Amino acid sequence: MNATNAPDTVFETQRPRLFALAYRLLGSRSEAEDVVQDAWLRWHQTDRAAVRDPEAWLVTATTRLGIDRLRAVRSExxxxxxxxxxxxxxVDESPGPEHRSELAEQVSIAFLAVLERLGPEERAAFLLKEAFDYDYDQIAELLDRTEANCRQMVHRARERLQSGRPRFEVEPARHRELLERFMHAAQRGDRGAITGLLDANARLVSDGGGKARAVIRPLLGGERIARLYWAVARRNGYSDWRMGTLNGEPAVLGYTDGVLTSATVAVSDGEHILELLTLRNPDKLPIPH
Structure with missing residues (x-):
């Protein structure tokens, strides 16, 4: 490795880790790519001879850039x-439970959505501790905060996240079975079967981004959600829905003329579906593979 290639080699070695951090911070593939690119530019503009720990420097730069970007996009x-x-x-069209990977545990759409409850620095502190196993002294130095303050931020983040996440473990195969049964019931427009699969207090969130038809505010209640899917089936007839995965977790993939137009994931307790999260914004639907 010569001197010319050394900076690029160092950065490319760390790129997957930097992207993973930026994606968890921002919940957006495109925003994360921009942050990593900005970190690359700063890396090439800095005096690398004065950098004692390149990995720490790059993680710090990415985290601070990510926090700044998160503050900017929150208003948007x-x-x-x-x-x-x-x-x-x-998005993966392979439907088997073996495709539920470690990725799903860390970046499920439901988990990333709950992370939106946290402030930018709180989110960074929590992720550095929980997802990347940083010590509190490292987090404090990286965020330019006291160690006690970082402990408080992580503790507060855990409490806020626990209130928005199920407090039980569900077998992946059981979770996938519930979602698949829901898919078939919704395709048939079987209102009774849909209602039976949904918790009475179930919640539906649909993201169309103003570019696709979607529920414009969260829909609450199993019966109301079942009524919506019943009405859609009556209006549109049989939908082309297939089981696949989204960020490694089971998902119902919807197609129109062979083009992916929706992806739905669920939160369940093993007996009923508690929440349905549907992506319909075409800008957020990557090409399946």
């Missing part, structure tokens, strides 16, 4: 047409 997300949902990394 408030003004977003209807509910905003995270932009997935991957």
């Amino acid at each position: 997300r408030i003004a977003y047409p209807g509910p905003w949902l995270p932009e997935p990394l991957t």
Whole structure:
């Protein structure tokens, strides 16, 4: 490795880690790519001879750039047409439970959506601790905060996230089975079967981004959600829906003339579906593979 290639080699070695951090911070593939590109530019503009720990420097730069970008986009997300949902990394048409990977545990759409409850620095502190196993002294130095303050931020983040996430473990195969049964019931427009699969207090969130038809505010109640899917089936007839995965978790993929037009994931307790999250904004639907 010669001197000319050394900076690029160092950065490219760290790129997957930097992107993983930026994506978890922002919940957007495109925003994360921009942050990593900005970090690359700063890396090439800095005096690298004075950098004692390139990895720490790059993680710090990416985190601070990510926090700045998150502050900037929060106002855009408030003004977003209807509910905003995270932009997935991957869509896979392979439906088997073996495709539920470690990725799904860390970047499920539901988890990323709950992270939106946190402030930018709180989110960064939580992710550095929980997802990247940083010590509190490292987080404090990176965020330019006291160690005690970082502990408080992570503790507060855990409490806020626990209130928005299921407190039970569900077997992946059971979760996928519930979602598949829901898909078939919704395709038939079987209102009774849909209602039976949904929790009485179920919630539906649909992100169309003003570019596709979607529910413009969260729809609450299993019966109301079932009524919506019944009406859609009566109006549109049989829908081309197939089981696949979104960020490694089971998803119902919807197609129109062979083009992916929706992707739905669910939160369940193993017995009923508690929440349905549907992406319909075409800008957020990556090409399946």
